[in-house]
Amino acid sequence: xxxxxxxxxxxxxxxxxxxxxxxxxxxxxxxxxxxxxxxxxxxxxxxxxxxxxxxxxxxxxxxxxxxxxxxxxxxxxxxxxxxxxxxxxxxxxxxxxxxxxxxxxxxxxxxxxxxxxxxxxxxxxxxxxxxxxxxxxxxxxxxxxxxxxxxxxxxxxxxxxxxxxxxxxxxxxxxxxxxxxxxxxxxxxxxxxxxxxxxxxxxxxxxxxxxxxxxxxxxxxxxxxxxxxxxxxxxxxxxxxxxxxxxxxxxxxxxxxxxxxxxxxxxxxxxxxxxxxxxxxxxxxxxxxxxxxxxxxxxxxxxxxxxxxxxxxxxxxxxxxxxxxxxxxxxxxxxxxxxxxxxxxxxxxxxxxxxxxxxxxxxxxxxxxxxxxxxxxxxxxxxxxxxxxxxxxxxxxxx
Ligand code: 3PG
Ligand code: MG
Numbered sequence: 001x002x003x004x005x006x007x008x009x010x011x012x013x014x015x016x017x018x019x020x021x022x023x024x025x026x027x028x029x030x031x032x033x034x035x036x037x038x039x040x041x042x043x044x045x046x047x048x049x050x051x052x053x054x055x056x057x058x059x060x061x062x063x064x065x066x067x068x069x070x071x072x073x074x075x076x077x078x079x080x081x082x083x084x085x086x087x088x089x090x091x092x093x094x095x096x097x098x099x100x101x102x103x104x105x106x107x108x109x110x111x112x113x114x115x116x117x118x119x120x121x122x123x124x125x126x127x128x129x130x131x132x133x134x135x136x137x138x139x140x141x142x143x144x145x146x147x148x149x150x151x152x153x154x155x156x157x158x159x160x161x162x163x164x165x166x167x168x169x170x171x172x173x174x175x176x177x178x179x180x181x182x183x184x185x186x187x188x189x190x191x192x193x194x195x196x197x198x199x200x201x202x203x204x205x206x207x208x209x210x211x212x213x214x215x216x217x218x219x220x221x222x223x224x225x226x227x228x229x230x231x232x233x234x235x236x237x238x239x240x241x242x243x244x245x246x247x248x249x250x251x252x253x254x255x256x257x258x259x260x261x262x263x264x265x266x267x268x269x270x271x272x273x274x275x276x277x278x279x280x281x282x283x284x285x286x287x288x289x290x291x292x293x294x295x296x297x298x299x300x301x302x303x304x305x306x307x308x309x310x311x312x313x314x315x316x317x318x319x320x321x322x323x324x325x326x327x328x329x330x331x332x333x334x335x336x337x338x339x340x341x342x343x344x345x346x347x348x349x350x351x352x353x354x355x356x357x358x359x360x361x362x363x364x365x366x367x368x369x370x371x372x373x374x375x376x377x378x379x380x381x382x383x384x385x386x387x388x389x390x391x392x393x394x395x396x397x398x399x
Pocket of ligand 2: 356379380
């Protein structure tokens with residue numbers, strides 16, 4: 001792998017040069033107030049932005065937020081992110097109210113050395129996510145016109161073949177930012193030669209989202225602990241009744257097959273917290289997995305499961321965790337996720353937390369981030385990396 005890095009670019013000197021930085025500032029927003037609920041992804045890009053500012057570059061930052069449909073949509077504006085980024089940088093961030101239009105052009109043109117601009121949401125433009133290479137290319141041309149060099153620090157988006165991730169680096173001298181570099185360094189130790197036992201914890205709602213990574217990990221890991229909404233499809237595959245819990249009917253056979261091939265590496269919950277409804281104040285109880293009532297749904301793993309998973313984690317030397325164990329946003333169903341997170345921090349292991357939801361869970365539950373080895377900013381991206389897939393954003397930086 002021959003990727004040039006931010007340090008290579010800084011060594012060339014960037015004072016007075018315009019540097020276009022693709023960041024992943026796709027932060028969660030409160031649905032009611034629109035406020036940023038977790039600024040982890042903004043903080044994660046500060047080392048790269050700080051170094052460029054200090055070196056006197058004109059820094060032009062671009063990002064997506066949410067999934068707008070190729071046209072402006074105020075609920076997905078990066079405006080609030082510009083404010084927060086400015087607070088964290090300790091200097092105002094010049095916000096362009098469009099991505100490649102008049103506002104963007106004048107904002108970039110007016111930047112002084114060492115100043116930072118943020119362009120409006122990339123996905124307000126159909127060209128960003130287009131499957132058509134020419135349409136993406138036309139948008140990439142407009143973006144590339146704002147930079148003399150390109151830095152990719154958007155680890156959370158490197159698995160997307162999007163204009164700002166894949167096509168812009170083909171048009172400008174390009175390097176990997178500090179965050180992208182660190183993420184790839186850490187994840188490559190998991191695929192290359194993890195210290196054993198290597199234990200993976202997977203949660204989240206859908207088996208179908210995790211199928212490819214489960215297939216890729218099974219031969220590699222020593223233990224695979226499965227919780228979260230997706231455990232119910234596995235429990236069903238063992239012939240158990242799961243009430244009204246999340247169930248992917250068309251995945252039951254696949255799960256049965258995985259269990260058969262797993263050589264006992266897969267551990268499933270032995271007890272779960274079941275509720276009358278998907279609501280924070282729903283009546284709930286802990287039951288054994290062979291006693292889930294037909295009218296109730298599982299919203300968390302139970303204490304015996306936490307104890308069993310924790311015992312497996314306490315043996316581990318390497319841990320990867322992706323996906324909450326339950327609906328941790330509701331306090332009544334947060335104990336499973338909290339318990340597993342605490343077990344990970346207590347283990348004498350190198351631990352990696354993969355992705356958006358699990359990283360947000362660590363912070364939302366008030367856990368000490370520094371007690372984990374690495375908290376990735378990429379959910380889908382870290383999973384696809386572990387699957388061994390070619391990531392378009394990384395491939396574009398090579399050569
Ligand atoms: C993420 O949140 O996973 C990244 O920002 C990528 O977003 P996307 O899944 O909408 O492409
Ligand atoms: Mg995602």
